[in-house]
Amino acid sequence: MPDVETVCVQCKETFLFTEKEQDIFYQRNLMAPQRCQKCRTKKAAAGTDAPRRFEIICDHCGKHDQVSFQPKVGRPVLCRDCHEATRSRARYA
Ligand SMILES: [Zn+2]
Ligand SMILES: [Zn+2]
Structure with missing residues (x-):
């Protein structure tokens, strides 16, 4: 596509x-x-646009995903799906 x-x-x-x-x-x-x-x-400098994204590999299913927070080293990090699943499990437990 042209400019x-x-x-x-x-x-x-x-x-x-x-x-x-x-x-x-x-x-x-x-x-x-x-x-x-x-x-x-x-x-962007004002911090209202383009939030920072961090590449993660889900500890649970191995999927690559991006999260808006800095993953902690040594802590399991979950992709959005697994994170949601964990959250809803907790909610309905
Ligand atoms: Zn302008
Ligand atoms: Zn996952």
């Missing part, structure tokens, strides 16, 4: 949604960006 010219919703400047970025966004199933790189960086 797409997009107008930033924040500063109204035109920016390029590049082919490379489009790949990344589609791979991650994200919406096309509405802000230019500058505004995105500002927003």
